[in-house]
Amino acid sequence: MAADNAIFVGNKPFMNYVTAVVMQFTTQDAEEVTIKARGKFISRAVDVAEIAAKRFLNGQIYVDDIKIDSEEFENKEGKQVRVSTIEITLKKK
């Protein structure tokens, strides 16, 4: 199995991410897929997981685990900034 079937959710069109998740499970035959996002894209990552699991692959995958965390980094002005992160792991039933 591939070490890490991760989809990073950002500001591309919403359906790109849903399609990417669905393709991993179907054409790539992945056992699990992790959806990752930071900051304001966290809400979107949850939408991607819900739409993939309930509309496209209903009854075929489930939410196995959800982790939240924080990342600290230095912004352009040299100021220390904190951003929240999420990792949603979907698994084949």
Added chain:
Amino acid sequence: MAADNAIFVGNKPFMNYVTAVVMQFTTQDAEEVTIKARGKFISRAVDVAEIAAKRFLNGQIYVDDIKIDSEEFENKEGKQVRVSTIEITLKKK
């Protein structure tokens, strides 16, 4: 114990929610607090949980469980709409 120490995150000032969570654990002596949000406020709910757990009550509480789900409802135009939801349960160590 109170049946449900729930904080609903919306568009009030961010620190209101962090303070509400911290107060539940301190002055109200709650064993657990659930942070709930829908749609675009999901990212904010994760921020509230992270700031409460890592900045204000670091080492005293932990993320016990995270659930995501969808709610369907009819909007003003009579159209069926889906919105994602999150519930983050924080627990005293």
